[in-house]
Amino acid sequence: MNRRKVAVIGGGWAGMAAAEALAGKTDVVLLEAGKVLGGRARAVRQSHHDFSFIDNGQHMLLGAYHQCLGLLQRAGVDAQAVLHRERMSWYQADGFRFQAARWRSPWHLLVGIIKGRGATVREKWQLLKHMRRLQVWHRGAVENGQDMTVAQWLESEQVAQKWQQQFWQPLVWGALNTALREASLLRLGNVLQDGVWSTRANSDMVLPKTDLGQSWVEPVAGLLRRKKVVVETARRVSALSHAGEGHGVWVDDDYFDAVVLAVAPYHASQLLPRNVPGDVSAALSSLAYHAITTVYLRYEQNVDLPATLTGLAHGKVQWFIGRGRLGGDNNEVTAVISLADAPAHRDVDWAQVAHQELLNLCPLLSHPVAVRVITEKRATVSCCANRQPIPQAWLRQHDIYLAGDYVHDRYPCTLEGAVQSGQLAAAALLADAGRPAMAFKRL
Ligand SMILES: Cc1cc2nc3c(=O)[nH]c(=O)nc-3n(C[C@H](O)[C@H](O)[C@H](O)COP(=O)(O)OP(=O)(O)OC[C@H]3O[C@@H](n4cnc5c(N)ncnc54)[C@H](O)[C@@H]3O)c2cc1C
Numbered sequence: 464m465n466r467r468k469v470a471v472i473g474g475g476w477a478g479m480a481a482a483e484a485l486a487g488k489t490d491v492v493l494l495e496a497g498k499v500l501g502g503r504a505r506a507v508r509q510s511h512h513d514f515s516f517i518d519n520g521q522h523m524l525l526g527a528y529h530q531c532l533g534l535l536q537r538a539g540v541d542a543q544a545v546l547h548r549e550r551m552s553w554y555q556a557d558g559f560r561f562q563a564a565r566w567r568s569p570w571h572l573l574v575g576i577i578k579g580r581g582a583t584v585r586e587k588w589q590l591l592k593h594m595r596r597l598q599v600w601h602r603g604a605v606e607n608g609q610d611m612t613v614a615q616w617l618e619s620e621q622v623a624q625k626w627q628q629q630f631w632q633p634l635v636w637g638a639l640n641t642a643l644r645e646a647s648l649l650r651l652g653n654v655l656q657d658g659v660w661s662t663r664a665n666s667d668m669v670l671p672k673t674d675l676g677q678s679w680v681e682p683v684a685g686l687l688r689r690k691k692v693v694v695e696t697a698r699r700v701s702a703l704s705h706a707g708e709g710h711g712v713w714v715d716d717d718y719f720d721a722v723v724l725a726v727a728p729y730h731a732s733q734l735l736p737r738n739v740p741g742d743v744s745a746a747l748s749s750l751a752y753h754a755i756t757t758v759y760l761r762y763e764q765n766v767d768l769p770a771t772l773t774g775l776a777h778g779k780v781q782w783f784i785g786r787g788r789l790g791g792d793n794n795e796v797t798a799v800i801s802l803a804d805a806p807a808h809r810d811v812d813w814a815q816v817a818h819q820e821l822l823n824l825c826p827l828l829s830h831p832v833a834v835r836v837i838t839e840k841r842a843t844v845s846c847c848a849n850r851q852p853i854p855q856a857w858l859r860q861h862d863i864y865l866a867g868d869y870v871h872d873r874y875p876c877t878l879e880g881a882v883q884s885g886q887l888a889a890a891a892l893l894a895d896a897g898r899p900a901m902a903f904k905r906l
Pocket residue numbers: 472473474475476477478494495496497500501502503504519520521522523524698699700701725726727730734755756757839841842843866867868869876877878879881
């Protein structure tokens with residue numbers, strides 16, 4: 464019997480994960496518009512090689528990102544060589560600092576915060592009390608499907624200004640890339656539940672030591688090739704049209720039994736068949752986006768930062784990452800600005816500001832010898848409270864399966880959400896393929 468032929472459109476992490484999950488069970492073709500795979504998490508070529516490497520943005524994983532880390536492991540990535548892993552820490556040079564203790568959960572957090580610096584004992588208890596209250600709220604919210612904005616919750620809990628500024632805001636900006644007045648408390652709770660409260664190992668911070676292309680994307684591309692996935696880069700799909708309910712999909716002029724559409728939502732809405740129901744188009748076009756700016760700085764001197772992620776409670780840059788601490792070049796620093804489209808962040812000369820703020824941490828630095836600023840304007844979909852899922856029943860009936868970080872129903876836009884969404888789309892496609900056509904049509 465002929466095997467089903469499936470096109471995965473989009474070679475970001477969702478598409479790569481979907482292709483891997485389908486390989487061996489269907490004939491898979493992965494179509495990617497760009498010259499390389501990796502999408503929003505990829506290496507960027509440099510013309511002058513001023514830096515040891517440049518990615519489109521600094522990425523960090525949590526130990527809880529099991530599907531993403533599992534994919535890298537299956538691709539043969541040597542975790543020791545390419546991933547820097549350490550216990551969770553929170554370091555604001557002019558504010559609160561703590562590191563998770565080497566204890567089991569919840570003691571890792573409790574002891575870590577109690578031993579932290581930059582806050583009184585009373586303030587630390589307040590922080591722990593609010594974490595506990597959020598945990599309790601989250602448990603109920605998961606059961607009842609409730610949500611609210613982080614700002615509403617902070618106000619209802621009367622959280623002190625210090626903690627809003629030094630903890631909750633940088634946490635939410637970093638994890639959700641969304642302003643407090645919009646950010647989903649439920650999704651923040653999901654990340655904390657899986658990544659911080661569950662086990663100590665899940666709360667570990669995992670950062671790439673080298674570029675995302677050579678260390679992450681290329682091994683996964685190799686895995687796909689070994690699994691006989693046909694990978695076509697520089698292949699931009701123009702349109703999908705369906706061949707009738709349960710009869711497959713035309714991808715431009717090529718016929719496939721089914722398609723995993725793993726492109727960002729603004730591209731998905733352009734590709735979907737013309738007669739797609741209005742609620743699907745409306746849901747896709749209702750999504751808002753936020754930017755992330757990454758500044759790469761290179762100095763003549765070594766830059767010794769006190770922590771792997773060093774922040775300034777009163778700065779504009781959220782986190783500085785010294786590559787020396789990751790086992791890389793000691794002269795290079797990455798500065799991360801989440802929510803780079805916020806009014807206070809517009810028209811900022813980030814190269815200048817990042818250098819100036821870094822001087823607060825390392826006053827003897829001379830001018831940087833190389834600077835590169837990359838802003839991804841639509842880095843992530845706004846992770847707002849009560850966001851409705853994209854309706855997928857019609858699409859599934861027409862053999863189209865959505866994947867992508869924005870499809871994930873629990874996480875903000877993350878690599879883990881992207882990988883899980885790709886795997887889930889593949890599982891749904893395979894489940895539908897095994898179902899008798901009539902039964903499927905009744906869904
Ligand atoms: C600056 C920045 C920093 C980030 N930091 C973190 C972090 O620290 N931790 C974390 O977990 N996540 C982070 N993220 C988010 C993470 O990168 C994304 O969630 C993830 O990469 C999304 O993957 P995806 O496959 O869903 O989508 P994408 O990566 O957008 O993949 C979609 C792919 O589809 C392709 N495509 C589009 N149209 C077509 C077409 N017509 N035909 C064929 N192909 C097409 C695109 O070229 C792209 O490769 C960050 C993102 C950015 C931008």
